[in-house]
Amino acid sequence: MRIATWNVNSVRTRHDQVCAWLQAEAPDVLCLQETKVADDLFPHAAFEALGYKAVISGQKAYNGVAILSRLPIEDVRVGFAALLPDDPVATELGAQKRVISAWIEGVRVLNLYVPNGSALTSEKYPYKLEWLACLRRYLEAQDAEGEPLAVVGDFNIALEARDIHDPDRLSGGIMASDPERQALRDALGGRLEDVFRVFEPDAGHWSWWDYRTGAWDRDTGWRIDHIYLSEELLACATGCVIHKGVRGNAQPSDHAPVVVHLAWPPEQAEEGEDEGGW
DNA sequence: ATGACTAGCACGGCTAGA
Numbered sequence: 170m171r172i173a174t175w176n177v178n179s180v181r182t183r184h185d186q187v188c189a190w191l192q193a194e195a196p197d198v199l200c201l202q203e204t205k206v207a208d209d210l211f212p213h214a215a216f217e218a219l220g221y222k223a224v225i226s227g228q229k230a231y232n233g234v235a236i237l238s239r240l241p242i243e244d245v246r247v248g249f250a251a252l253l254p255d256d257p258v259a260t261e262l263g264a265q266k267r268v269i270s271a272w273i274e275g276v277r278v279l280n281l282y283v284p285n286g287s288a289l290t291s292e293k294y295p296y297k298l299e300w301l302a303c304l305r306r307y308l309e310a311q312d313a314e315g316e317p318l319a320v321v322g323d324f325n326i327a328l329e330a331r332d333i334h335d336p337d338r339l340s341g342g343i344m345a346s347d348p349e350r351q352a353l354r355d356a357l358g359g360r361l362e363d364v365f366r367v368f369e370p371d372a373g374h375w376s377w378w379d380y381r382t383g384a385w386d387r388d389t390g391w392r393i394d395h396i397y398l399s400e401e402l403l404a405c406a407t408g409c410v411i412h413k414g415v416r417g418n419a420q421p422s423d424h425a426p427v428v429v430h431l432a433w434p435p436e437q438a439e440e441g442e443d444e445g446g447w
Numbered sequence: 448a449t450g451a452c453t454a455g456c457a458c459g460g461c462t463a464g465a
Contacts, residue, residue: 285465
């Protein structure tokens with residue numbers, strides 16, 4: 170099973186590129202962020218023609234997430250409030266469409282678009298921290314479900330120096346400040362592992378290049394698009410790859426896709442504990 | 448120190464992204 174994540178910066182502007190990538194790579198699941206479209210205008214037909222069904226949580230112009238899958242999709246949950254019905258902050262944060270999950274092939278796939286925060290002095294920065302605190306409560310509730318879990322998306326946070334092209338200059342600023350890094354670590358709770366780092370310890374691997382600074386030409390990027398796995402999925406991971414070349418397309422998104430390869434579902438022999446079975 | 452570029456909305460410059 171292969172699960173991918175890609176911030177496409179408008180699914181309508183990018184849908185030809187998304188289709189081309191789906192045809193070339195054929196992931197089982199593709200999670201999109203920044204779809205930037207209301208649900209009634211989502212381009213379902215283009216993806217259905219390739220065998221992918223989409224479940225979506227969108228809004229006009231901003232934010233928006235979607236899960237595309239060629240495997241059957243069950244038990245879709247939209248927003249933090251789906252698991253935190255009595256949490257007023259979860260309900261309030263639901264105004265921005267940044268959270269969707271689904272049950273696919275025995276995996277809970279959770280697709281997140283974490284707020285950017287803009288600048289440490291912006292009112293959007295405390296919003297980001299509040300959102301991450303709510304994510305912590307949400308993941309605690311999710312953990313109680315005991316499901317194999319893959320949390321993917323655009324986290325808008327580089328957790329370590331090796332995830333930024335110029336850590337000396339950029340550490341401590343937006344996307345690399347201690348409070349947001351700690352808030353994300355607190356949410357992950359030590360239970361979820363950044364699978365890219367299982368396979369690649371070195372710096373120099375980015376998932377986002379700023380449009381404005383000639384970042385692609387200079388390869389001055391950040392690694393802010395992540396895939397976090399629970400223990401039983403991590404044990405099945407055979408690779409995690411950033412599809413950097415996609416950033417070199419004409420009219421690209423500023424993010425590249427990230428894909429995890431899983432030997433999943435596990436062999437029947439490995440899970441057969443039922444003595445009456447055969 | 449600042450801004451760059453891209454997209455949406457709507458058709459003129461804003462907001463927002465990261």
